[in-house]
Amino acid sequence: MKRRYSLLIVLALALLAGGGYELWNLFFHKVWRGQVHFSDEQVKNPMLAATRLLEASGHKVRLEPMLNYQLLNQLPDGVLLLSPYARQPDERQARLLLDWVKRGNTLIMTPGWVQNSDDKADKPEVISEQLPDPMGKHFGVAMSGRTRVDEACRLDPLEAKRRAKLAAARKAKKDEDEEEDDDEPEPPAHLVCLNAPGAANTIELRRQEDSLQRFEGKGPAPLWGDTLELSVLVYAEGKGKVAMVASDRVESYFDNQGLRQFDHGELLLLLAAQSGPTAPVLVVQHNETVSWAAWLWQHCRPVLLGLAALLLLWTWNATRRFGPLLPAGDSVRRALIEHIEASGRWLWKLPQGRILLLEAVRKRTLQQLLRRLPELHALDGNERARRLARLTQLPEALVSDALLGAPAARAADFTRQISILQQLRAHHER
Template identity: 35%
Template sequence: MSDSAKGILVAVALLLLGAFGYWWWHENMEQRWVSEAHTSSAASADPMLAATRLLRQNGRSVDGAGSLGELIVPQTGAGTMIVSGASGTATPDQAREVLDWVRRGNTLIAEPRWISPAEKALVAGADDEEEAEEETEDDAEEEAEAQAAGDDASTSGEAAPPPGDASGGNAASAAPAAPAAPEAPEADDDSDKDPLTEHLRVRTGVDALACKCRTEAKEKDKDKPEAIAAARLAREQALSRLTLPGKDYALQIDADGNELVGLPDSPAPLWSDSDGGAVRVYAEGKGRIVLIANGYFTNSDLPQRDHAELLLALTELTPGKHVTIVKRLNVLPWYKALWRHYKLALTGLAVCLALLLWSALRRFGPILPAPKAERRSLLEHIDASGAWLWKADGGRQLLIEAAREDTLALIKRRAPALFRMPEGELWATLARTCALPEADVSEALEQDAASHVTRFTRQIRTLQTLRNHYER
C-alpha cells in the first residue's frame, strides 16, 4: 500500500474517533435542561385540585367533602355538585336528599356504575330485536314489489313466477323467515349500588369499537395504507364533539376508553355529545343531572381537549355559583356518624339509663340467696310425709296432736299464769287475746282431728295464729 493511501486511512480513522469522542462528551458531560413530569403532594392527595383552582379563578366558590355522608345535603349551597369518583355507594336516604336538592334547581355531575353482564346481554338482545324488525320490514317491501311485478305480468298475458319461487307459489312462503331475537336475561337487581342515577337507566361500558381500532393499528405495519386508515379511525373514535345549547361551536371531548350505555327503558336526554357516549344531560325537576363516561375533570384529564371549558359550561347550567366536590360515595365511619347524629345518640343513651334505673328500683333490700338443695329436699320430704299421714289410719290425729302440743308448750313457756285458770276460761282468754272465735280455739285445742279438709285446715291455722301471737 502506498504512503498516500495509508495517510488517507489514518485521517479517516482520526476523524471517526474525533466524532465519536465529541458525541460521547456531548451525551455524558454536557448539562442540559430536561423536562420531567412531577406531581406535587397536594395534587396527589386531591385528584380534583386543578378543577378546584380553575373554578375559583372563574368566580365560583368551591367546597370539598371526603364522602357524600359528610355532607348535610339540605344545607348545601345552591349550584353544582360533582361526584368525582364512582367508588363506594350511596344509601337510599342520601340519594333521596341529593335528588331533592337537584330538583330545587341545582346540577349534579356524576359517573354511573359499570354495566353488569346481564344488562349487557339485555342491551345486545334489544339491538338484535331492532335489527330483526328492520330485516322484516325490508322483506315486506321486497315482497310487495315482487307482488306488483307479478300483477303486471298477469295482465300482459305472461305467467311469470315470482323471483326465487320455481314452483310459482307465493313469495312469502319461499322467503326465509327472520330469525327470532334471543330472549335476553333480566338485569340484575343492582339498583342499591347506584341509587343516584338508577332511575335514568344509564351505565358505563367499554368502547369496544375504539379498542378494536387501536388494536388493529398496533398489530399492522404502520407504513401500510390500511394501518394508516385504522390509526385515523382510532383517532376519530377517541374524539367526541359536544355543542352546548346556545353555542355555535363544538367542544372536543376525549372519548377514548369508556362510553355511556343506555338500557332499553332509558329516557332520552335533553342534549348530549355527538353519539351520546361521553356526556348526557337529563332534566330532574328544576335542575339537571349530568352523566359523564370518564373522569374528565381530574388533574390528569382536565388539561386534555376542551375538558376545562366543559367544566365551566356545566357549572353555568344553574344560577348558583357554589360548587361542591365529593371525592367518593362511601358512607360515614361510625364515629363521624355518631358525632353528626349526636341527638339520636344522646336520646338512646338516656333511654338506656332510664331502663337501667327502673330495673334497679324494682328491688328493695339485699338480694336473697338462692335456697340450698338440701332445704328444698327437706320440704319435699315433709310434704310427702304429711300427705302420707293424711291418708293413713290415725295420721290426721297424729298431726293435730303434734301441732297442739307444740303450741301449748310455747304458750306455757311464754305465759305460764294462763294455765292456772280453768280449761274453759283458758280457751276464752286465748280467743279474746288473739281475736279469734272461741269455738275455733276450743275446736283446735280439745277436739279430735276433723275428717274434712277445710275444717282440718282451720284447726291448723288457728294453732298457727296462737303460736305466732305468743312468739312475738
C-alpha cells in the first residue's frame, strides 16, 4: 500500500512539474516573435515605396490626396501618376488631362473595367460604347477579365508555388472524400514580358487577374507595350505620352507590396523617365468629380462676380430706401375722411381729375343757391357772380373764378376756388 501511494505521489509531482514548465514557457518566458507592422506613413500612402524609389532616382515627388478642378488647372510639367483605386476622370477632367499631356507631359493611369469582353470579342463596337471612362474611350482600351496569357514569357514562380499548394490541398481533400476531382486544370501562370525602348533588358511583370484589352479601330495604335498587350500600353498624345497600366482590384504594380516583385520598380522608373531622366512626379491618390458650381466659377467668374455686385447694390439700395422694418399696423377700420382724402389725391393726379372735383362742388353749390335764391334762375353766369359777391361781400373776381373759371393748375389756387364755393354754401345755409 505504501509503495502504491509513493508511486501516485511521484506521478502527481511529475505532472505538476511538466504543467508548471509549460505554463512558465507560455506566460512568463520572453521570446522573440515576428509581427507584421505597418507604419502610419505607409498606411496613409499606399505608394510610399514608389515615392522613395523615385526620389532615390533623382525625381522630385509630390503627393496630392485629391485630383480636383483647382489642381487640374495648375498641373506642373512632368509626370502624373493616378492611383488605380481613384474614380475615373469625367469628361471635363479628361479634356484638361489630354491638353496637359499634349504639351509634352506623361500620364500614368489605369483605364476603366468592362464586362463580358470575351463573349463580345467579335463585336468591339458594342464593348467600346460601354467603356466607363472617357480616357479609355479616347484610346480604345479598357480593363477586362480575359484569360489570355503570355506564353512567350517564363513561368511565374510565386504563382506556381501558390497553385502547387492549392493542388496539394485539393488532393488531400480528394483522398479524404474518395471522390473524383472534375475541376479543369488552370492554364500555366506565365509572367508578362515587356521589351520597351530604352530598357536594358526584358522587363518581367506579374500577370494580373484582369488585363488590358485594346479595341481595334476605336483608338490610336500604341507606341509600344508588352508582348501580348496585357499589362502595359503607351500611347502618343501630342508631344506627350499616356501609359495605360493594368491593375488588380486589390493590388497594383506600384503599391508598397507589389513594387518589390519582379521588375515592377524598373517599370515605374521607365515610365517616369518618359518626360526626362529627373522629371518631377505628381502622385494622386484619389479623384474628385467636377461639380457644376466649380465649373461655373472657373469659366464664368466675371459674370458671377458682376451678378454678386449687382445683388449687393440692390440690397444696399433697398435697405437705405425702406429703412428698418416697422411693427405691423393695427387692423382697425379707417375713417371715412381718409378714404375721401385718398380718392381726392388720386383724382388730382389724373389728367381730368381737377375738372371732376371742381364740377362736383359747383353743381352741389348751385343746387343749394337756386333753392335759396330763386331769382338766380333768370340771371346768366356773370350776373350771378356779381349778385352773389355783393350778397356775401366777397371779391367779385374770386367768386367769378370759382363759379365760371377753369380748374387752377396750382394746388393753392385750386384750394381757393373750392373754399369760395364752400363759403357761398355756408352763407346761404344760415
